[in-house]
Amino acid sequence: MTDHVEVRRGAYRDSVSLMQVSRAVQDSPGVQVALVAMATELNLELLAGMGLTGPGDAGPNDLLIALRADDEAAVDAAVRAMEAALVALSAQRPGSGGFGDEAPARTTRTAAARIEANLAVISVPGRHAFTEAMDALDSGLSVMIFSDNVPVEQEILLKDAAADRNLLVMGPDCGTAALGGLGLGFANVVSPGRVGLVAASGTGAQELMCLLDAAGVGVSHCLGVGGRDLSSAVGGRSTRQALAALDADPGTDLIVVVSKPPAADVADEVRAFAEKLTTPVQFALLGQGRPDLTAVTEEAVRAVDGQVPTWPTWPSTEEQTPRAGALRGLFSGGTLCDEAMVLAASALGPIASNIPLRPEWALPDDLRAGGHVMIDFGDDRLTEGRPHPMIDPSLRLERLAQEAADASVGVVLMDVVLGYGAHEDPATGLAAAIRSARSTATAAGRDLAVVVSLCGTRSDPQGLDRQAATLLDAGASVFLSNAAAARHAVSLVRQEATA
Amino acid sequence: MTDTAPLSGLLSADPRVVTAGAALFADALSAQAAPVEQVDWRPPADGTETALARVMADPRRNEANAKAVERLLSATAQLVDVRPAHEVLGIEKGTFFHAGPPIAWDRTSGPLRGALIGGMLLEGLADTPEEAERLLEKGDGITLDPCHHHRTVGPMAGVVTPSMWMFELEDTEHGGRAWCSINEGLGKVLRYGAYSSEVIERLRFMSDVVGPLLGQAVRKHGAIDIKAIIAQMLQMGDEGHNRNRAGTLMFLREILPDLIELDVPSSQVAECVRFVSGNDHFFLNLDMPACKLATDAARDIPGSTMVVTMARNGTDFGIQTAGTGDTWFTGPAQLADGLFLGSYGPDDANPDIGDSAITETGGIGGFSMAAAPAIVRFVGGAVPDALATTRRMYEITLAESRAYQIPILEFRGAPTGIDVTKVVRTGILPQINTGMAGKVAGTGQVGAGLVTPPAECFAAAIEGLAQLAPPL
Structure with a gap:
């Protein structure tokens, strides 16, 4: 038999609430008698009547906790039950409290408490993202930061704060992630499976996931880390955390890291880190002289003993043959644009771009240049104060019309990204624009070839086949593989004419 | 997980x-x-994002705020004595404590001028209001000093002179002390800027009878737990700023036997009791220093973004934070929105004045508005507004009180500990319940209503906190 008497100074509670707490303690196994009450004269007498002695100096504004139980363990359990009952009494019941509607939460902290959240998705303007993300971390949430234009020193601070709290920061500029079957940001609906992704590139991850899905290989999780994570400044802070988490995940058999080539020092560190893991890690580092995303996918499919399929294409019903004129790429996905440029540049030479492969190929600020040009409309500088082109296609469609009117243009290559977060029916608007563009060219006595890289799955809300059919109907050639689309577009450019 | x-x-x-x-x-x-x-x-006020990010990044912030909250919540408030100001605060004739941040005579508002004139008359420093004003204007031998600089708080004009009797409260947890004058009642009173002969006579009666009797009774009774009374008054329909009826009655209940047993004529006891029970706001001057003790306990914690003072002098609204020492961050005091007494109207009201916003700083008053449905119409609102107000305050506070609970919100703890970062982020300003003083010196009270601090105070405070935070 063990007695426990304690006094908590100045912890006033009303008597009705305390009767509820007393009841909870009495119901705890092994408890013989219990009293949780303010130390009023009456209650001190009750205590004496129970055969227990309280501290002499306890007064009516002190909380008295007294119990007698079978043994130490029963006392401990009873005290825990009391703590729980006390906590349950006051607040911390999210959304609780009286009648009437509760106003919408104004901060991440408040919203998190209402649903006991474990993740925040932040897409506020970049200069405000740090504050909201820090609030999420302070509230015990991992964070996906969709926002771009976040200063790199803020990114580092957030990632260090996250590591301190055993949380993950995905981003900034993280467009895509998936936790279990739940897609976050721009996310395609893929089947569940055993390949885990660590992605420094949003559209790179989407392309990889869509191709894996087409090959019948599912994904466990896709953890975005943001495009700068593997830079020297950030040093792979989130990548290492993501790798360790996927390594510990029993549902992940293979980890694929999708990124542009990291800074050399960071690459060595991350490789050394990956080698210590028990789960195999495949690095898919994109760039000139390296395997493209489709080749990377095929390697992953083989690594999990899958079958590499023939990648779906929807070839144009009208014959597309090599023609004079330049190639113009109009992209919403940065990595897809980059991959297309790598493939095109090796065949066609310089490609001017706002995300150029070489500094000397940079487009001027007005994005105008002769020859081969590819533009990433999702780049930071083009999305400041404007929705992402996967949501609002107007800027890209406007540019398509201009390309159609340009006599020097022969081939247009575009991407269409499906999935949650993206436009609900991108093909219909684009098909109309393609028709209009081609008739503009035809009227000028030219034949404009349009090639589309379609990033999506059959389970996406927009429907892969329906979207492909709509684009096909407008006279485009459609490819699931971005690399295949780029190669096809390059093959339509008659090279001697543009040399 | x-x-x-x-x-x-x-x-x-x-x-x-x-x-x-x-x-x-x-x-x-x-x-x-x-x-x-x-x-x-919604985006924070333009131009604050850089300072906000720097403060949010301050590695000291979470721990400092946790400490500030713990000190605020754990502070106790015991009424231990009632004594004259010259004795306990060492204040001498010619020195006047006043509400709000520091201010010079030339910028003082009508109600503060009126109260200072009344203070001159009370202390015998002038024979007529005109003479008092002339001497104050001239300034020789006159010192104006904020109450807050002396661990003191004063409602409305908050003028404290040497002969006034002060409640003396102690925080037994942290060893702090705080003082406040005795509440005069409503209408034509000094704190609202009135200085007519009835005002001065009442003050003399308070110094001659009320103060000394209460002092003796408190010493006879032993310390009275003011924090416990606040906890209970919130469950009885008071919010502790504009409604103090239950608190006043409970204080009276506590002290009454000791008053009766004093060795003084029963007529004096009756006068004293009649004075206390005739003033529904009597307890305000006890819950204010209780809140002052709690927020003072949280002062001087580097890195903390918690507000420890909100106070107005009728011209400026000033705040202080736990992380920025004694620096005041000020902006223009606002006009309250509410209801007016008699034929007074908005044109008669002076901007916001008084140290009584210490109640909101401590989690009661406007922050606990939902506890006081009986008062919401008096300040021009409806019951759902009161609920919405308290709920909104949770967005800008760091903690929920363990002692003060709101019955209608299922006994949720009162929203406590205003966080400058949350105010700046959300644009939600602290809600203050307040009385309105006439803007012409000598008028007295003209109404009551709701008011907020100017947003400038918080923009300035976040800058001040950012300057003390490590650079990014």
């Missing part, structure tokens, strides 16, 4: 997601049947 699992179990738990920003991401999550709560996010 365990904390030792990688990423706190992120990969094994079902995602429960908060979204801030584009609504389409929340829609996409809802379409996938995931639990999602969208933040009604």
Whole structure:
């Protein structure tokens, strides 16, 4: 038999609430008698009547906790039950409290408490993202930061704060992630499976996931880390955390890291880190002289003993043959644009771009240049104060019309990204624009070839086949593989004419 | 979900997601049947984002705020004595404590001028109001000093002179002391800027009878737990700023036997009791120093963004934070929105004045508005407004009080500990319940209503906090 008497100074509670707490303690196994009450004269007498002695100096504004139980363990359990009952009494019941509607939460902290959240998705303007993300971390949430234009020193601070709290920061500029079957940001609906992704590139991850899905290989999780994570400044802070988490995940058999080539020092560190893991890690580092995303996918499919399929294409019903004129790429996905440029540049030479492969190929600020040009409309500088082109296609469609009117243009290559977060029916608007563009060219006595890289799955809300059919109907050639689309577009450019 | 699992179990738990920003991401999550709560996010005031980020990044912030909150919540408030100001505060004739941040005579508002004139008359420093004003204007031998600089608080004009009797409260947890004058009642009173002969006579009666009797009774009784009375008054329909009826009665109940047993004529006891029970706001001057003790306990904690003072002098509204020492961050005091007495109207009201916003700083008053449905019409609102107000204050506070609870919100703890970062982020300003003084010196009270601090105070405070935070 063990007695426990304690006094908590100045912890006033009303008597009705305390009767509820007393009841909870009495119901705890092994408890013989219990009293949780303010130390009023009456209650001190009750205590004496129970055969227990309280501290002499306890007064009516002190909380008295007294119990007698079978043994130490029963006392401990009873005290825990009391703590729980006390906590349950006051607040911390999210959304609780009286009648009437509760106003919408104004901060991440408040919203998190209402649903006991474990993740925040932040897409506020970049200069405000740090504050909201820090609030999420302070509230015990991992964070996906969709926002771009976040200063790199803020990114580092957030990632260090996250590591301190055993949380993950995905981003900034993280467009895509998936936790279990739940897609976050721009996310395609893929089947569940055993390949885990660590992605420094949003559209790179989407392309990889869509191709894996087409090959019948599912994904466990896709953890975005943001495009700068593997830079020297950030040093792979989130990548290492993501790798360790996927390594510990029993549902992940293979980890694929999708990124542009990291800074050399960071690459060595991350490789050394990956080698210590028990789960195999495949690095898919994109760039000139390296395997493209489709080749990377095929390697992953083989690594999990899958079958590499023939990648779906929807070839144009009208014959597309090599023609004079330049190639113009109009992209919403940065990595897809980059991959297309790598493939095109090796065949066609310089490609001017706002995300150029070489500094000397940079487009001027007005994005105008002769020859081969590819533009990433999702780049930071083009999305400041404007929705992402996967949501609002107007800027890209406007540019398509201009390309159609340009006599020097022969081939247009575009991407269409499906999935949650993206436009609900991108093909219909684009098909109309393609028709209009081609008739503009035809009227000028030219034949404009349009090639589309379609990033999506059959389970996406927009429907892969329906979207492909709509684009096909407008006279485009459609490819699931971005690399295949780029190669096809390059093959339509008659090279001697543009040399 | 365990904390030792990688990423706190992120990969094994079902995602429960908060979204801030584009609504389409929340829609996409809802379409996938995931639990999602969208933040009604709005950008902070323009130009504050850099300072805000720097303060949010301050590695000291969380621990400092936790410490500030713990000190605020654990402070006690015992009434231990009632003594004359010259004795306990060492204040000499010619020195006047006043409400709010520091101010010179030339910028003082009508009600503060009126109260200072009344103070001159009370202390015998002038024979007529005109003479008093002339001497104050001239300034020789006159010192104006904020109450807050002397661990003192004063409602409305908050003028304290040497002969006034002061409640003396002690925080037994941290050893702090705080003082406040005795409340005069409503209408034509000094704190509202009135200085007519009835005002001065009442003050003399308070110094001659009320103060000394209360002092003797308190010493005879032993310390009275003011914090416990506040906790109970919130459950009886008071919010502790504009409604103090239950608190006043409970204080009287506590002190009455000792008053009766004093060795003084029963007529004097009756006068004293009649004075206390005739003033529904008597307890305000006890809950204010109780809140002052709590917020003072949280002062001088480097890195903390918690507000420890909100106070107005009728011209400026000033705040101080735990992380910025004695610096005042000020902006223009605002006009309250509310109801007017008799034929007074908005044109008669002076901007916001008084140290009584210490109640909101401590989590009661406007912050506990939902506890006082009986008062909401008096300040021009409806019951749902009161609930909404208290709920809104949770967005800008760090903690919920363990002692002060709001019955109608299922005994949720009062929103306590204003966080400058949250005010700046949300643009939600602290809600203050207040009386309104006439803007012409000598008028007295003209109404009561609701008011907020000017946003400038918080913009200035976040800058001040950012300057003390490590650079990014």
